[in-house]
Amino acid sequence: MDYDFKRIEEEWQKAWTDQKLYRADMKTPREKYYVLEMFPYPSGRIHMGHVRNYTIGDVVARYKRLKGFNVLHPMGFDAFGQPAENAAIKNNTDPEAWTLKCIEWMKKELLRMGFSYDWEREISTCLPEYYRWNQWIFLKMYEKGLAYKKASSVNWCPSCETTLANEEVVDGGCWRCHTPVREKELEQWYLKITDYSDRLLADLSQLKNWPERVIAMQKNWIGKSFGVEIFFKLEDGGVLRVFTTRPDTIFGATYVVLAPEHPLVKELIAGKRQEQEVLGFLEKVAKESKTARVAADVKKEGRFTGAYCVNPVNGEKLPVWVADYVLMEYGTGAIMAVPTHDQRDFLFAKEHGLPMKVVIQPADEPLLVETMTAAFETEGVIVNSGKFDGMPSEEAKKKIGQWMEEKMTGKVAVHWRLRDWLISRQRYWGTPIPIVYCPSCGTQPVPDKDLPVRLPKNAAFTGEGGSPLAKSREFVETVCPACGQKARRETDTMATFIDSSWYFLRFCSPRCENEPFDKKEAGYWMSVDQYIGGIEHAVLHLLYSRFFTKFLSDLGYARIAEPFDRLLTQGMVLKEGEVMSKSRGNIVDPDAIIKNYGADTLRLFILFAAPPEAELDWNDKGMDGAWRFLNRVWRLADGISRGTAPSASDRLNAGPSALMKKMHQTVKKVTSDMEGGFKFNTAISSIMELVNEIYKLPEPEQCSQEAAQAVRVIVLLLAPFVPHISEEMWRMLGGQASVFTAAWPLFDPGLLIEEEASYVVQINGKVRSKIVCPADMPEQEVQKAALSDPRVKEWTAGKTVKKVIIVPQKLVSIVIS
RNA sequence: GCCGAAGUGGUGGAAUGGUAUACACGUCGGUCUCAAAAACCGAUGGGCUCACGCCCGUGUGGGUUCGACUCCCACCUUCGGCACCA
Numbered sequence: 046m047d048y049d050f051k052r053i054e055e056e057w058q059k060a061w062t063d064q065k066l067y068r069a070d071m072k073t074p075r076e077k078y079y080v081l082e083m084f085p086y087p088s089g090r091i092h093m094g095h096v097r098n099y100t101i102g103d104v105v106a107r108y109k110r111l112k113g114f115n116v117l118h119p120m121g122f123d124a125f126g127q128p129a130e131n132a133a134i135k136n137n138t139d140p141e142a143w144t145l146k147c148i149e150w151m152k153k154e155l156l157r158m159g160f161s162y163d164w165e166r167e168i169s170t171c172l173p174e175y176y177r178w179n180q181w182i183f184l185k186m187y188e189k190g191l192a193y194k195k196a197s198s199v200n201w202c203p204s205c206e207t208t209l210a211n212e213e214v215v216d217g218g219c220w221r222c223h224t225p226v227r228e229k230e231l232e233q234w235y236l237k238i239t240d241y242s243d244r245l246l247a248d249l250s251q252l253k254n255w256p257e258r259v260i261a262m263q264k265n266w267i268g269k270s271f272g273v274e275i276f277f278k279l280e281d282g283g284v285l286r287v288f289t290t291r292p293d294t295i296f297g298a299t300y301v302v303l304a305p306e307h308p309l310v311k312e313l314i315a316g317k318r319q320e321q322e323v324l325g326f327l328e329k330v331a332k333e334s335k336t337a338r339v340a341a342d343v344k345k346e347g348r349f350t351g352a353y354c355v356n357p358v359n360g361e362k363l364p365v366w367v368a369d370y371v372l373m374e375y376g377t378g379a380i381m382a383v384p385t386h387d388q389r390d391f392l393f394a395k396e397h398g399l400p401m402k403v404v405i406q407p408a409d410e411p412l413l414v415e416t417m418t419a420a421f422e423t424e425g426v427i428v429n430s431g432k433f434d435g436m437p438s439e440e441a442k443k444k445i446g447q448w449m450e451e452k453m454t455g456k457v458a459v460h461w462r463l464r465d466w467l468i469s470r471q472r473y474w475g476t477p478i479p480i481v482y483c484p485s486c487g488t489q490p491v492p493d494k495d496l497p498v499r500l501p502k503n504a505a506f507t508g509e510g511g512s513p514l515a516k517s518r519e520f521v522e523t524v525c526p527a528c529g530q531k532a533r534r535e536t537d538t539m540a541t542f543i544d545s546s547w548y549f550l551r552f553c554s555p556r557c558e559n560e561p562f563d564k565k566e567a568g569y570w571m572s573v574d575q576y577i578g579g580i581e582h583a584v585l586h587l588l589y590s591r592f593f594t595k596f597l598s599d600l601g602y603a604r605i606a607e608p609f610d611r612l613l614t615q616g617m618v619l620k621e622g623e624v625m626s627k628s629r630g631n632i633v634d635p636d637a638i639i640k641n642y643g644a645d646t647l648r649l650f651i652l653f654a655a656p657p658e659a660e661l662d663w664n665d666k667g668m669d670g671a672w673r674f675l676n677r678v679w680r681l682a683d684g685i686s687r688g689t690a691p692s693a694s695d696r697l698n699a700g701p702s703a704l705m706k707k708m709h710q711t712v713k714k715v716t717s718d719m720e721g722g723f724k725f726n727t728a729i730s731s732i733m734e735l736v737n738e739i740y741k742l743p744e745p746e747q748c749s750q751e752a753a754q755a756v757r758v759i760v761l762l763l764a765p766f767v768p769h770i771s772e773e774m775w776r777m778l779g780g781q782a783s784v785f786t787a788a789w790p791l792f793d794p795g796l797l798i799e800e801e802a803s804y805v806v807q808i809n810g811k812v813r814s815k816i817v818c819p820a821d822m823p824e825q826e827v828q829k830a831a832l833s834d835p836r837v838k839e840w841t842a843g844k845t846v847k848k849v850i851i852v853p854q855k856l857v858s859i860v861i862s
Numbered sequence: 863g864c865c866g867a868a869g870u871g872g873u874g875g876a877a878u879g880g881u882a883u884a885c886a887c888g889u890c891g892g893u894c895u896c897a898a899a900a901a902c903c904g905a906u907g908g909g910c911u912c913a914c915g916c917c918c919g920u921g922u923g924g925g926u927u928c929g930a931c932u933c934c935c936a937c938c939u940u941c942g943g944c945a946c947c948a
Contacts, residue, residue, distance in 0.1 A: 047900090258866045258942075265865065265944045272948080289948060302948090345946070370946045380948045388863090389946055422863095462947065583943080653886070654874060660941095662874065666887050673901095674886085680901090727876065730885035737885090740902080805881045810929045812881050850928055856880050860928050 048679040050643030054769040058159055066783060067106075067161045069117040071569050078114035079570045080106045081549055083578030083586070087122045087169075089147035091154045093618040093625060093651075093663065094579065096635045100648045101615055101657050101723070102577045103160045107765035108719050110161070111789040117570050119552040120155065120162040122148050124171035125541045127205060127221065130474040134508035140474045141500075144171055154636065158644045159768050161785075166555045170544035171474070175551065177497030178561035179543050180479040182593070184490050185600060187480075191237040194488070199467055201229035206510060207471045208233060210540060211464050212266075212585045220585075233469040234478055234537065238592050242267055242461045244606075245591055254611035256658070262583045268462025273446045275381060275455040277301060277354040277363070285309065285354055285365070288376030288460055291386065292449065293441040295358050296430035297404035298381040299394070302347065302366045305330040306373040310350065313365060317351035323367060330369050345370040345393050356381075357454035358445075359431070368393065376460050384420065385412070391420040404429050405438045466589070468540045473504055473513040475538030483525035483532040492526050498534070512536050545586050546593035549573055549608055560602075567603060576609040583614070613723065616660040618651075625663070633663050645767035646672045652725040652766055675770055678736055678759060682774040685753045701796050704738060708755045711735040712792040715762050725766065732762050753778070758790050802854040806831050808840045809860060816857075824851045831857040 061067070071077075082102035085095055099120075106118040122144075129140040129147075148169060155162070168175055186192040200209040204224035208231065213220045238245075246267045249260050272290035279285055287301060303310050305327050314320045326348045347368025354363055363381075370389055371380055384394035384401040394401055405425040406412035412421055427436045433445060449455035469478065477498040479491035491498055501520040504513035514520055515536040525532040547561065553570040554563035578586075587609075594608040617624060620631040638647050650671040655661040711731050718728035736759060739752050746752060757778050764771040764784045775784035799820050804827065806814040814836040818827050828849050831837055837859065844861040851857050 256867090261866045262943050268944080268947070270947070287948085291948075368946095370948095372947070375947045382948090387948070389948080460947080462944085580942080656875085659868095659875090664874070664887070667874070670886055676901095726874095727885080730876075733885055803881095807880080807929065810927095815881080848928060850880095852880060856929090858880080858928050 047676055048770065048773075050645060050770070053773045054157070054159065054643055054645070057769045057772045058156060061159075061161070061783070062156075062164075064783070065165075066785060067116075067118060067163045068165060069115065069119075069163050071115075071566065073115045075113055075115040077117065077570060078109045078575075079117045079573045080109065080575045081119065081552070081573045081577070083576075083582065084121045084123050084545070084548065085151065086126055086128070087124055087144060087147040087151050088128065089150045091151060091158075091635055093633055093635055095155075096158065096647065097618055097651050097657075097661065098577060098579065098615055099155065099158065099160050100651055101613065101725075102575075103158075103648075103768075104652065104725060104765045105575050105577070105723065106161050107768060107785060108789070110785055111761070111764065111787065113788065117552070118162055119166040119168075119555070120160070120164070121166075121168035121548065121552070121555075122151070122170065123541065123545050123548070124148065124169045125176075125475045125538075125544055127472065127474065129171075130472055130506065133474075133506040137506065139502075140506075141171065144474075145169075157639055158635075158648070161768070166552055168548065168551055168555050170541075170548065173497045173499055174558075176476040176544070178547075178551070179476040179539060180491070180496050180498060181493065181561060182547065182597070183539065183543075184479055184493070184496075186236060186596065187490050191240060191596070192234060193237065194232060194234050196230065196232040198228045199231050199233055200226045201231075202226055205472075208467055208469055210467045210542070212466075212542075212588070213540075231469075233467055234480075234535075235465040235467055236592075238466045238589075239461060239463055241592050241595055242269070242463050244595055245463075245588065248591070248595075248606055251607055252609075252612070255609075256612065256614055259580070259583045259587065259612065259614060263588055266463065266584045266588065270460050270462075272376075272458060272460065273449060273455045274377065274458040275449065276357060276453075277381070278357070279313070279365070280353045280355070280362075281313065283309075283312075285379055286377045287379045287381045288458060289381055291383065291442070292445040292455070293427065293433075293438045294383040294386045294404055295356070295381065295445060295449075296433075297383040297385050297402045298356055298361075298363060299384060299400045299402055300364045300366055300382045301354055302368045302371050302380050302382055302393075303350070304371040304373040304378040305367055305369060307367070307371075307378045309379075310367050313350045313352040319349060319351040323348045323350055326367065333369075345389065345396070347393065347397065357449070357452075364399075366397075374464070375462070385414065385417065386420050386422055388420040388422065391417075402429060466540075466592075468543060469537035470540055471512045471515075471536075472538055473500065473506070475541055476543065477514070477520075478535045478537055478539055480535040481523055481525055481532045482535065483528060483530060485530060486525050486527040486532075489525055489527050489532070495526065512538070514538065542585060542589050546589040547597065549576075549590070550594075550597065550603060561597075562602070564602060564604075571603060572605050572607060573609045575611045575613065577613045577615060579617075580614040587612075613657060615657050616655065618661050618663060620663045622662060638668065642668055642672050643769070645770045646675055649675065649729065649767050653729045654726070656726050657723055674733060674736070675767060677740070678756075678763070679770065679774065681736070681739060681747065681752070681756050682760065682777055684748045685756055686777040687748070689748050689750050689753045702751060704742070704751055704755055706796055706799075707735055707738050708758055709792040709796040712758060712762065712790045713797065716789070716792070719765075728762075729766060732759060735759060760784065761787060761790050799854075804831065804854075805856040806834060806837055807856060807858040808837065810858070813837060813840050820854060824853070827851055827857060831859065 080102055082098050106116050110116045124144050129144045132138055132143050133140045183192055200214050202209055202219035202224055204222045205219060209219060214226050218225050246269055249263060270290050272288055273292040275287045277285040277287060314323045345368060347366050350365045350367055352365040354365055356363055382390040384390040385403045386405055401414045403412045403414055406428055407425050424438050427433045427438055427441045433441050446457045450457055477500060479498045481489045481491060483489055501517045504517045506513055521533050521536060523532055523534050550562045550567050554566040557563045590608050594603055597603040598605055623629060625632045650668050653671060654667050714731040715728045718724040739747055739755060760771050760774045772784050801817050802820045804816050804818060805812055806816060814834050816830055816834050818830055828851060841861055846859060846861055848860040
């Protein structure tokens with residue numbers, strides 16, 4: 046008889062909820078442990094990615110609970126976002142009602158998986174009691190000058206009809222719908238994340254328990270580069286500032302290039318012979334999309350402006366060009382070109398017949414412009430550079446920078462790739478930006494006492510461009526908080542990544558009414574000890590959350606530098622090596638699996654099939670395997686619950702049995718797998734070995750008292766992975782209270798000591814024999830035993846033994862000539 | 863180009879420098895059965911051998927070592943991030 050997963054799972058889910066087993070509070074001397082999984086967007090249904098993410102988190106939470114920690118394990122919904130609004134446009138529904146319905150469905154599915162959440166802490170970011178604090182935080186940033194509005198060229202998704210942050214543009218397309226992003230000139234709200242560039246980069250080194258690749262991705266994204274800003278005097282007057290990371294090549298500069306958008310271009314060409322041609326070029330570049338312009342294989346184009354500037358280090362007169370390969374957004378929007386030592390400059394100079402000059406060459410051979418086929422970009426020795434000649438180029442990098450600073454011809458500078466965070470969205474279903482525009486007072490923040498600025502209930506969702514908020518008179522028309530005159534509200538809403546940038550703090554005191562979160566609660570629970578989620582948030586959410594945490598910490602609220610102590614990025618769930626997706630039609634629906642096998646089998650399969658960080662290929666046969674294993678354990682527990690037989694009498698005097706030893710070894714192995722980085726797959730496999738060990742006993746022995754003891758331990762070890770069946774078996778075996786109020790088993794190190802050691806005997810590195818010796822046999826004796834082994838004798842006959850190496854309890858390695 | 867991760871049986875995957883392939887899937891064989899399913903037991907890297915065994919084998923080529931999937935050097939391939947970033 047297979048075990049009745051349906052009854053068991055339903056019964057225990059209800060019992061756990063009724064008992065409020067997972068409720069967390071501060072009133073306990075036990076050490077706190079905050080485990081959090083990235084909360085979902087409430088699409089209404091969970092998918093395998095959620096199942097994997099949340100199962101991993103649940104195992105951690107349950108394990109830590111068994112280990113005696115005071116565990117906080119909350120769940121909520123990242124509930125603002127476009128799908129609700131799109132549904133509103135399509136079906137004429139209310140986004141809020143639609144979202145709340147989806148949350149209800151989704152919550153049901155999460156409950157069916159048996160996840161141990163403290164549902165009393167549930168939050169939904171679309172509710173005013175949550176989003177008012179988004180507004181509050183925004184206003185604090187506004188107060189500190191960190192939230193500001195500026196007109197700029199922004200990323201625009203024509204399909205979503207809204208702006209996007211840099212982080213939301215993936216391969217030139219919208220992260221959500223992949224539509225190619227366009228540029229648009231708009232006045233928008235930004236958060237000054239760049240004020241935190243330094244700390245966001247430096248504090249990455251504190252994150253010792255984050256995956257290296259996430260650290261690397263954030264470093265890449267922040268993109269700090271050291272260099273020098275060099276001042277080139279223009280012939281027509283004024284100074285041109287150029288940023289370079291290669292000051293060691295300054296003597297080799299033969300021309301200077303401006304980005305087409307550079308404000309100086311038009312000034313420089315005014316009245317010159319080249320004016321019309323350059324203007325035409327600027328126009329042409331302006332028409333090109335950024336993605337096309339930035340494509341690697343496109344030929345670089347440029348024009349001479351007719352202007353000249355002076356190289357401050359040697360007084361050489363350099364022509365000023367404008368070219369499409371220089372970007373306004375990076376550095377100063379102007380570069381010095383050194384064709385001999387920069388490949389792009391090299392190609393451009395060849396194309397336009399510009400001069401070249403070698404200033405670095407390999408130590409052993411001179412470099413000649415005439416024979417160069419590519420730029421020499423590696424380290425070398427400085428030449429043709431006045432007093433720096435003969436210096437290694439790496440040293441010259443520093444020295445030249447310093448020298449230019451002294452001579453006031455440049456200054457050492459740092460440039461960042463990170464841009465400020467564009468947060469305005471021209472959509473309805475998000476947090477209204479709490480700003481009022483008054484004809485007399487200008488931009489006015491909404492006072493705290495007037496928060497939240499609520500979304501209007503009856504907005505019109507026509508889908509015909511523009512935000513529904515802008516069309517809602519009830520919303521737009523207001524009075525100026527400063528002077529009381531008629532004024533209008535900002536109609537953009539905030540990017541939804543704002544919502545998830547501090548929700549982990551809200552979970553500490555989700556019902557807090559006069560602050561975003563209670564400082565004492567946050568002080569107790571934060572930081573998150575273990576955070577678990579997908580790698581897709583490596584830059585976006587994880588960078589924004591770090592920024593918000595630092596800001597709130599500066600305000601005196603969070604008092605921690607980093608929000609997430611340990612981070613685990615779980616691998617994707619694939620089907621036949623491909624991502625599961627609707628378009629591929631290869632989705633495995635968790636709900637159907639739960640119906641056929643139960644939540645425990647699904648959890649076990651997902652945990653067993655691959656390590657948590659690795660990709661996991663879905664396999665129906667693997668599900669069968671997990672199901673078979675649970676039934677194997679179930680039958681043991683069932684047999685034992687019907688009465689145990691005494692253990693074979695001769696065991697009593699013969700010391701601990703093989704089974705008891707194996708049991709203690711298993712406890713040790715599973716515990717170390719859990720502590721040493723959540724190696725669930727190998728933890729489960731060692732439990733399987735212990736189960737197999739019991740099955741190998743003659744049948745009556747399978748319900749002996751020793752077997753009963755082993756099965757009780759198995760149930761405890763399995764509890765974090767498969768909670769329902771474990772709880773049921775625990776009660777069958779006599780447990781009075783929940784297995785989750787029990788303690789994680791300990792192992793007896795004394796029982797791990799073997800009396801006999803089995804030695805592998807290697808001859809010249811190859812295994813030739815095995816011998817068994819008493820564990821405490823001295824090395825001399827072991828060596829003797831090995832050398833007198835008949836198989837070893839055969840191999841050593843007629844040879845000289847040159848060396849014998851003994852690894853205690855393990856192996857004898859014999860070297861013969 | 864820079865940065866990061868990874869290459870192990872038919873498959874998913876195990877292995878503090880010490881018996882490579884634990885555990886599981888699949889396959890084959892057996893027990894039970896009138897039969898099948900389920901369950902239980904056994905075998906299962908490749909080659910040679912009647913057999914005891916022997917040889918080869920962790921992407922490739924070197925090196926260190928008594929001993930290398932593991933450490934070092936040089937490559938190859940795959941995946942991911944960044945990138946006309948000056």
